[in-house]
Amino acid sequence: MPSLLVINPNTSTSVSALLQQHVQKEAGSALEVHTLTARFGAPYISSEASYAVANHTVLDAWAVALTQRPKPDAVLIGCFGDPGLFALREGAGVPVTGLAEAAFAAAAWHGSFAIVTGGERWRPMLSRLAGALGHAQTLAGIHTVAPTGAELAADPAGARKLLAQACRDAAERFKVQAVILGGAGLAGMAADIAADVPVPLIDSVQAGAQWALEAVRGTRREAGESGFGVAWENVSWEMAALP
Structure with a gap:
């Protein structure tokens, strides 16, 4: 079954639970949905500063996800503001969008x-x-x-x-x-x-789930290249291990 990684860029586990529930409901049996919560940042993104940090949390969550399970078939950034969208799309190697x-x-x-x-x-x-x-x-x-x-x-x-x-x-x-x-x-x-x-x-959220269904069927934007090509310093070990 194709898999979808939903990244919650804030630290609220209740938001993650809501995303998991509604995205999986919309996707039904066509997708296996896994939602990951940011390890650091703001409980709720509501300012330029919290948004700036959320860009980092999205890349960190992606790196963590790759250490926990096979690479997903698509990624949905679970924030209406899409922090990290362009950065993650640059190197994830799978289709990426945000709410x-x-x-x-x-x-x-x-x-x-x-x-x-x-x-x-x-x-x-x-x-x-x-x-x-x-x-x-x-x-x-x-x-x-x-x-x-x-x-x-x-x-x-x-x-x-x-x-x-x-x-x-x-x-x-x-x-x-x-x-x-x-x-x-x-x-x-x-x-x-x-x-x-x-x-x-x-x-x-429903729109994001519908996008994911189309993405894994190959009817949405093609994925970019895989790999970021950055020699990270002073980041999590998971991010440091990213290609």
Whole structure:
């Protein structure tokens, strides 16, 4: 059976459990899903500093994964912001994406889209990522709510009410054809509020799982070369052992 490695770039094991549950549910029996939690960094990525450290944690997690089990057939970075995406894609030798890139592609299929997520400081970070991934024109706007993704996940009932209104507001304000509900901690919530939103609502975790299914079938982006070619110093022994 093909395997998918999901890397959680923050240190929250509850987020890892949520990712494992929802990605495996979406993949069914077509994929063996294994989720790995970052060994260091922030419990929740919500700033430029925590994002910068998360880039390192993704490479470290990849290195650790290679010491624990056979090389996976694809990698999904389980953060709506995709830290480490370009670095890991450069040398993993297997298809790699993140929740944001997968969700952007799914939403763009409908036309222009907006993002709803938790944490005001994500706005410029996601705008920059959208530009880097070629979605500067299709991303019409970003609507952030005050609670972070972690805080939203801690109050599911309150989060659903708040997010449903935010998604309606985003659809109306930006006049889009789709809205992305972004965040690993919000996995599964889109299905609960989709009927209250006037345009298709994209769950970033579900989009990531769908990408993985297509990746292992060979219908997605081909993998890059295997190996990073860096003589690492003062990193974990697992990273030092990377080719």
